[in-house]
Amino acid sequence: AQTVTQSQPEMSVQEAETVTLSCTYDTSESNYYLFWYKQPPSRQMILVIRQEAYKQQNATENRFSVNFQKAAKSFSLKISDSQLGDTAMYFCAFLNDYKLSFGAGTTVTVRA
């Protein structure tokens, strides 16, 4: 079974600053996909970014980028130029056998 660990329950960042969320996972698989989803107060789960394990290049999506360290089984998310609309709970997730396994989440609050 895969386990996903997010060790930071809450983080706060000033608008326009950068924040990094950590995620580690445990798996014996060699080919897998990792995701970051955000869940704002509306509770709608929104895809932020995805990383394919066989790709060495780190994924980026506008202000969001990841640092994927396969050997260390680490998958951190960096939010640059934070905006008020980034305030949300962020979940790291591992996809295997059609099933997403989620971490406990990190609540990010962006301060004006």
Place this chain on the structure above:
Amino acid sequence: KAGVTQTPRYLIKTRGQQVTLSCSPISGHRSVSWYQQTPGQGLQFLFEYFSETQRNKGNFPGRFSGRQFSNSRSEMNVSTLELGDSALYLCASSWGREKETQYFGPGTRLLVL
């Protein structure tokens, strides 16, 4: 393209009743997955359907069941509701290949009294 839709959005039931939740995937998507989100247990996988067949199932009691129709719409049913079933139930859809992005609906918030 319309996103994943879930009905109803909110539901209040009493213990012992049963409930049926519905999910319509993104057009063309043939896989539908269901997740339960609670403050205590976080996000947990219930089951996944593809072409009317269940391909994977989480660790939930038999009171939780689901099905998928030929148009890929899915329903999940919870019988003999318990207080602990109060949760946000999220549905997600994808094209159906194993390692594909799942896109979520807005969820159904169930409160059991």
